[in-house]
Amino acid sequence: MNSPVNAPAHQDASVLLRVDGARLVTAGGDPVRLRGVGLGGWMNMENFITGFPATEELHRDALRRVVGQEAYDAFFDRFLDVFFTDADAALLAGAGMNCVRVPFHYRHFEDDARPLEIRPEGFALLDRVVDVCAGHGLYTVLDLHAAPGFHNQRWHSDNPTHRSFFWTHRHFQDRVVNLWEALAEHYRDNPWVAGYNPLNEPADSEGESIGPFYERLHAAIRAVDPHHVVFLDGNRHATEFDLFRDPWPGTVYTVHDYALSGFADSGPYPGESRGQYVDRDYLAARFLKRSEYMRATDTPIWVGEFGPVYSGDQERDEHRYRTLADQLDLYDEYGAGWSLWTYKDIGLQGVARVPADSPYVRRIAPVLEKKARLGVDVWGGVDTGVRHILDPIEATVAEEFPGFDPLPFGARQWIHVLVRHILLAEPMVEDFARCFRGLDADGMRALADCFALERCTVREPLLALLKQHL
Numbered sequence: 313m314n315s316p317v318n319a320p321a322h323q324d325a326s327v328l329l330r331v332d333g334a335r336l337v338t339a340g341g342d343p344v345r346l347r348g349v350g351l352g353g354w355m356n357m358e359n360f361i362t363g364f365p366a367t368e369e370l371h372r373d374a375l376r377r378v379v380g381q382e383a384y385d386a387f388f389d390r391f392l393d394v395f396f397t398d399a400d401a402a403l404l405a406g407a408g409m410n411c412v413r414v415p416f417h418y419r420h421f422e423d424d425a426r427p428l429e430i431r432p433e434g435f436a437l438l439d440r441v442v443d444v445c446a447g448h449g450l451y452t453v454l455d456l457h458a459a460p461g462f463h464n465q466r467w468h469s470d471n472p473t474h475r476s477f478f479w480t481h482r483h484f485q486d487r488v489v490n491l492w493e494a495l496a497e498h499y500r501d502n503p504w505v506a507g508y509n510p511l512n513e514p515a516d517s518e519g520e521s522i523g524p525f526y527e528r529l530h531a532a533i534r535a536v537d538p539h540h541v542v543f544l545d546g547n548r549h550a551t552e553f554d555l556f557r558d559p560w561p562g563t564v565y566t567v568h569d570y571a572l573s574g575f576a577d578s579g580p581y582p583g584e585s586r587g588q589y590v591d592r593d594y595l596a597a598r599f600l601k602r603s604e605y606m607r608a609t610d611t612p613i614w615v616g617e618f619g620p621v622y623s624g625d626q627e628r629d630e631h632r633y634r635t636l637a638d639q640l641d642l643y644d645e646y647g648a649g650w651s652l653w654t655y656k657d658i659g660l661q662g663v664a665r666v667p668a669d670s671p672y673v674r675r676i677a678p679v680l681e682k683k684a685r686l687g688v689d690v691w692g693g694v695d696t697g698v699r700h701i702l703d704p705i706e707a708t709v710a711e712e713f714p715g716f717d718p719l720p721f722g723a724r725q726w727i728h729v730l731v732r733h734i735l736l737a738e739p740m741v742e743d744f745a746r747c748f749r750g751l752d753a754d755g756m757r758a759l760a761d762c763f764a765l766e767r768c769t770v771r772e773p774l775l776a777l778l779k780q781h782l
Contacts, residue, residue, distance in 0.1 A: 328503035329451070329541055331562050334610045334647070336541065339503075345649045346451060346506060347782055348404060348411035349663060350617060352654035354395045355416035355437060356457040358468050360692040361657040362763075363676045365683055365740040366733065368417065368458070368470045374745035379756060386753035390760035392437060395656065398444050399765045400664070404655075405448035407775055408782030412445050413616060413651040414438065415457035415512060417470060418491060424460070427487050430494045446504035453543060453651070454495060455509040455616075460484045464515035464549065465720065467690065467733060474729045479521040489532045500537035507541030508533060509616065513549040513568060517719040522547050523555040530560060538562075543614065546605075548720045550616060553605035565609075566616040567602045571595055573635045574620025577694045581631040592638045599642050613648035621660050621692045622771070633777055640781040652778065656768065660692045663775055664768040672762035679744045688737040690728060701731060 328339045336344045353361030357368040364371035376384040404412065421434035442452045461484030462471035469476075478484045492510055499505045510529055516522035530542060543566045546553040550568035559565070573581040573590040582591035606613045618639060620632035643650050656664040658673055666673055673680070687693040695702055709716060709723055718726045748756065761767060 325503050327451075328539065329506050330539070331541060331564065331612060334606075334612055336506075336564070336612055336649070344410070344451075345647065346411040346453070346614060347650055348409040348413070348450065348652070349655040350413040350415060350455075350651050350653045351396055351441070351656075352415055353657060354392070354441075355414065355420055355434075356468070356470075357417075358691075359737075360660050360689045361654065361662075363658050363673070363680055363683075364744045365679070365688050366737040367467050367472050369419075370472060370738065370741045371744065374741045375748060378745040379748050379751055383748075383751055383753045383756045387756035387760050390757040391763060394761055394764040396441055396444070397765065398447070400655070401444045401448040401450055403664070403765065403770070405450055407779050409778075410449065411451045411453065411506060411649070411651060412441070412655070413453040413455050413509065414441060415455045417458040418456065418460055418487070419458075421491055421494070422460070422487065427460070427483070428490050430491065435498055442499075442502065442505060446502075451504055451506035453506050453509050453616075454499070455512050455543075456488070456491070457512040459511060460487045463488075463511050464513050465729065466513075466515075468513070472734070472738075474726065474734070476515055476517065479516045479518070479525075485525055485528075489529055492529060492533050493536050496533045496537035496540070500540065505540060507543050507564070509543040509545065509566065511545060512616075514545055514547055515549055515720045516547055519547060519555065526555075530563070534562075543616065545616065546602075551602050556605060559609045559611050564612045564614050565606050566614050567599075567606070568617040569599055569602060569615045569639065570618055571598070571620065571635050571639060574632055576621050576623070576692050578620075578631070581635045583631075590635075592642075595635070595638055596642055599639070599646075603646070603648070607646075613643075613646060615643060615648055615650040617651060617653040619653045619661055622774075624659070629773075633773060636774075637777060640777070644781055656763065656765075662771065663778075664765060664770050666762050666767070667769050670762040670767060672759045675759065676744060676747050679740065679747060682740060682743065683737075686732070686736050686740075688732050688740060690733045693732070695728065695732065698732065698736070702727065705731065 326339050329336050329344060338344060352358055359365055421431055445452050458470040459478055461478035461481050462469045462476050463478040465471060465474050465476050514522055526544060533542060541562055541564055543564045545566045547555055550566055553565055572585040572588055578585040603613050620635050622629045622632055654661050656662045658666045683689055685697045687695045687698050705727055716723050
């Protein structure tokens with residue numbers, strides 16, 4: 313293990329969290345229910361959050377080729393500075409929140425060409441936000457969102473394929489254990505770090521490797537840091553917990569709870585969405601099923617991700633707010649903590665959003681239109697513009713392979729990832745990069761500044777609804 317010097321010691325050890333039965337409590341025994349937001353799009357980028365097609369790695373490579381290294385560095389250095397600042401933490405704390413889940417990409421801490429060598433640059437980025445949040449009384453949950461070898465099959469782990477290699481290659485697992493040993497050593501004395509979320513939405517298709525790997529990783533973290541809470545996502549994108557038996561001390565088992573009536577192609581609420589009648593009873597049944605392990609073992613319930621997407625149509629969005637209100641009522645009823653996805657983006661889900669008339673969004677507008685028309689964003693996009701492509705493929709697979717049911721979400725999602733997210737999205741990466749052609753370092757920094765809170769608008773109905781449950 314190769315770790316940088318530990319972060320400075322923080323003074324108020326009394327705020328350190330621990331698991332006490334079904335609750336989180338401070339060192340002094342005061343109960344704490346973590347409620348806040350996820351910081352998607354910052355140290356782990358996602359296509360719908362900042363607008364690029366496909367994956368972060370492809371996006372970065374194309375942008376570097378088009379604008380050159382100097383302008384590329386200028387954009388991302390400024391972007392990482394302005395995306396979350398003291399003003400953002402003040403907004404969240406002022407609303408009554410007490411937690412920010414911070415997703416990060418392993419490449420901020422490790423170079424693929426030099427595996428197992430930890431880079432200090434990642435800690436510098438993470439330290440700043442941890443300290444900014446602490447200054448406003450906000451805990452942070454540290455979330456490895458993109459691991460080497462891709463621990464799930466989706467874009468949000470920066471996976472350019474539809475395969476997860478993490479579970480079959482010990483090398484990738486070794487690197488994650490090494491990284492978490494370094495993170496635990498670095499943050500073990502920081503009481504404002506609520507805990508460690510070692511893998512976001514794992515998807516071990518065979519279900520045979522995740523249990524032994526979690527045991528190994530949990531033991532490695534505990535050998536370095538016996539005190540901080542460990543937040544473990546269930547398999548199949550944090551929805552299945554049958555791999556766990558007796559709960560481990562100091563551990564929270566984390567569920568993700570996206571609602572059918574909150575998706576881009578959802579219908580009215582209550583009403584039909586994706587062939588299901590969705591109402592509060594349906595939401596409750598799904599939540600209770602997903603949280604069954606926690607309730608049976610009397611451990612804390614924490615919903616690490618949830619939240620609808622918004623269309624900009626006031627009537628449709630009102631149905632999404634009703635869905636969200638019912639979910640929040642359920643979490644109140646069962647004492648569940650939560651982390652809304654996501655805090656800031658260009659308009660799909662964020663509490664704060666870069667407005668459509670900003671220089672950044674205006675510059676990429678042609679690609680956003682093309683993305684929407686071709687439905688390349690699996691999250692937040694719809695497939696109506698490419699049904700002429702999908703219909704014959706779906707029909708052929710159903711006819712020729714009636715028993716084909718690939719994990720984690722079946723044949724239809726498998727087809728959509730291959731066609732929309734890979735076949736149609738990857739060529740569009742170059743379209744996106746060309747939007748920035750001719751810009752120098754100053755021009756790229758000016759576009760990154762569009763993500764500063766003072767340049768954004770706050771989705772006031774969403775923030776008002778959240779405040780009612782804080």
